[in-house]
Amino acid sequence: xxxxxxxxxxxxxxxxxxxxxxxxxxxxxxxxxxxxxxxxxxxxxxxxxxxxxxxxxxxxxxxxxxxxxxxxxxxxxxxxxxxxxxxxxxxxxxxxxxxxxxxxxxxxxxxxxxxxxxxxxxxxxxxxxxxxxxxxxxxxxxxxxxxxxxxxxxxxxxxxxxxxxxx
Amino acid sequence: xxxxxxxxxxxxxxxxxxxxxxxxxxxxxxxxxxxxxxxxxxxxxxxxxxxxxxxxxxxxxxxxxxxxxxxxxxxxxxxxxxxxxxxxxxxxxxxxxxxxxxxxxxxxxxxxxxxxxxxxxxxxxxxxxxxxxxxxxxxxxxxxxxxxxxxxxxxxxxxxxxxxxxxxxxxxxxxxxxxxxxxxxxxxxxxxxxxxxxxxxxxxxxxxxxxxxxxxxxxxxxxxxxxxxxxxxxxxxxxxxxxxxxxxxxx
Numbered sequence: 399x400x401x402x403x404x405x406x407x408x409x410x411x412x413x414x415x416x417x418x419x420x421x422x423x424x425x426x427x428x429x430x431x432x433x434x435x436x437x438x439x440x441x442x443x444x445x446x447x448x449x450x451x452x453x454x455x456x457x458x459x460x461x462x463x464x465x466x467x468x469x470x471x472x473x474x475x476x477x478x479x480x481x482x483x484x485x486x487x488x489x490x491x492x493x494x495x496x497x498x499x500x501x502x503x504x505x506x507x508x509x510x511x512x513x514x515x516x517x518x519x520x521x522x523x524x525x526x527x528x529x530x531x532x533x534x535x536x537x538x539x540x541x542x543x544x545x546x547x548x549x550x551x552x553x554x555x556x557x558x559x560x561x562x563x564x565x
Numbered sequence: 566x567x568x569x570x571x572x573x574x575x576x577x578x579x580x581x582x583x584x585x586x587x588x589x590x591x592x593x594x595x596x597x598x599x600x601x602x603x604x605x606x607x608x609x610x611x612x613x614x615x616x617x618x619x620x621x622x623x624x625x626x627x628x629x630x631x632x633x634x635x636x637x638x639x640x641x642x643x644x645x646x647x648x649x650x651x652x653x654x655x656x657x658x659x660x661x662x663x664x665x666x667x668x669x670x671x672x673x674x675x676x677x678x679x680x681x682x683x684x685x686x687x688x689x690x691x692x693x694x695x696x697x698x699x700x701x702x703x704x705x706x707x708x709x710x711x712x713x714x715x716x717x718x719x720x721x722x723x724x725x726x727x728x729x730x731x732x733x734x735x736x737x738x739x740x741x742x743x744x745x746x747x748x749x750x751x752x753x754x755x756x757x758x759x760x761x762x763x764x765x766x767x768x769x770x771x772x773x774x775x776x777x778x779x780x781x782x783x784x785x786x787x788x789x790x791x792x793x794x795x796x797x798x799x800x801x802x803x804x805x806x807x808x809x810x811x812x813x814x815x816x
Contacts (some may be wrong), residue, residue, distance in 0.1 A: 400689045453693055454614025482618060483689035485696060517703075538600035539704050540607040544697075548600070564696055 402435040402447050402481040411437045411444060418468050421460045422543055425502045428461055432490025435481055444469050444476040449486045451564070452544040488564045503527050505549065505560040513563035517547060524560050526551035536560075571684070572623050573646065573743040574753055576636075577789060578675070579619030580647035583637060584797075585668055586612035587804050588655060597658050604704060605661065611697040618690045638808035642801055643791035646741075650733035652788065652797045656726070659712060659719070663726035666705035670766050671737045672698045674759040683751040706770050713774025720775070727771065728779050735784035737763070 407415070407429075415434055416427045428434055428448070436447035446465050450458045462478040469476035488507040491499070496506040505527050508516060515521040517536060524534050531553035541548040546559040589609035596602025620633035627636075651668055655661050676698055679691035712723040738760040740748075747753025768778050787793065807814060 400686045450614070450693075452611060452614060452697060453618060453690075454610035454612070456610070482686075482693050485689075485693040538604060539700070539707075540600070540604040542603075544607050544610055548603075562700075 400481060401483040402449075403484065405435050407434060407437045408439060411439070411446075414468050414472060414474075415446070415465065418461065418464045421457050421464070423499070423502065423504065425498045426495055428465075430492045430495030430498060432492065432495070433461070433486060442475070444474050446476055446478045447481045448478060449481050451486050454544060486564070488561065491561075499561060500527050503558055504546065505558060507561045507563040510563050510565050516560070517562070524549055526554060526556065527558055528556045529554040534558075567746075568626050570743050570746045571752065572626050574747040575619050575623040575626075575687075576644075576646040577741065577743060578679070579616050579623070580645045581651050581668070581672075582612040582619070583616040584645070584647045584800065585651040585664075586610075586616060587800060588651065588653075588664070589661075591655060591803075592661065601658070608665070608701050608704070611694075611701070615690065615694045615697070618686075618693075622686045622690075634808070638805050642793055642797055645788075645793065645797070645801075646791065647788050647793075648733065648736045649785055649788040649794050650730065650736065652793060652800055653730060653733065654796050657722060659722035659726040660730070662705055662708040662712065663723060663730050665701065666709050666770070667730055667734055667767070669698060669702040669705050670770075671734075671759065671763055673702050674762060675754055675756065678754040678759070682753070687752065709770055709776070710774040713771070713776040723774075724776055727776055728781075731779040731781050732783060732785050734763075734767075736786035736788060739786050739789055741789050 412429065415437060416429045418428045420426045420428060420431050431451070433448050433451065434446065435449050436445065438445055448458065448461060448465070458480065465478050466476045491507070499506045505524050507513060508523065512521075512523055516524045517539060519536055522532050522534060525532050526534050529551060531551055533552045534549050535552060536547060537550050537557065538548040541559045545561060545564070547562050548557060549560045550557045586609045589605045589612070592602060592605045593609075594602065596605055616637070617633055620636045623636055624631045624633050650664060653660070653664055673695065676691045676695040680688055680695065682688045682691065709723065712719040714720070738757050740755070740757050744753055744756065748755050771778050
């Protein structure tokens with residue numbers, strides 16, 4: 399199964415799924431990240447389908463295991479599989495997720511056009527999550543993980559990660 | 566359509582990503598500076614992730630006892646279908662970037678077309694991968710310009726790489742029998758049609774980088790048919806070492 403067109407989440411499973419976080423960004427639940435595409439109980443078994451942020455994201459295996467463990471605690475058996483389509487986009491990060499990112503010190507993704515301008519170094523528009531200044535510059539197009547770029551604030555001089563827009 | 570043709574076709578795309586990913590991962594901890602080191606390994610990670618998706622599909626088609634790891638680690642040299650370009654050694658950073666640039670431009674064009682494949686899994690992988698690969702192309706094109714239009718030495722080194730790797734670019738557009746078969750079935754991409762656009766883009770960036778476009782008309786091919794350059798054997802001995810030494814080992 400590679401395709402799961404619409405998101406289907408059984409509301410009863412929501413609170414359990416919310417307790418599972420992204421291992422690389424622990425403040426962010428996988429629900430706020432928007433990687434869970436399907437979660438339903440079928441024949442007493444929880445069927446969960448998740449989609450990777452990037453093809454090579456090493457967090458996916460851990461997330462899969464963590465989901466199984468979270469349901470085990472509730473005495474439920476879960477089965478996790480991966481879907482590829484439609485491809486994940488940063489638009490699926492919830493407003494609460496964006497807030498959590500900023501508080502954690504990661505600048506949330508800008509809109510597509512603005513993102514391009516920022517990454518090409520044409521405009522200073524990425525806001526430093528530490529001091530709020532937009533006087534920032536890109537250090538590297540690739541950061542600590544595939545989904546981030548490395549920036550530095552020229553006001554408070556702190557380096558920080560910027561979550562790249564993916565559409 | 567024979568399953569075996571489709572499997573071979575998938576290898577033809579996926580092996581490029583695996584071998585280029587392997588080359589880039591050799592730079593882990595050895596990049597010229599921290600940022601480029603991280604960038605190259607990030608790109609490697611994207612490529613290896615894409616490889617896994619392709620191999621999982623190939624494994625499914627190949628029968629119950631085949632896994633993605635078998636495909637990656639247990640084939641012999643002649644069973645790999647990657648182009649000669651991606652197996653070329655890192656040599657120096659100019660080569661790393663030029664090899665990447667020559668492949669990225671092709672990769673974007675290929676995935677644009679593969680999105681329309683009648684095989685829905687291939688189409689889904691292409692739609693996912695193209696977002697990542699567009700970013701790779703931006704990175705390598707930027708570096709071509711920086712090095713070409715940089716210092717005298719950086720220009721000389723990157724020009725050397727462009728001249729040396731140019732002979733491997735034509736193979737990207739060579740149609741194998743499996744390519745033709747998949748094309749007839751609406752699954753594959755006619756890579757020969759991408760050639761004009763490819764060289765147009767390459768030439769544009771090279772000119773912007775103040776580099777000379779080689780006039781070479783002699784090209785090498787063979788990788789797509791499994792006939793590789795000498796470098797491939799050394800690369801595979803590294804790549805396959807663990808599985809060959811400790812068969813069936815798992816992380």
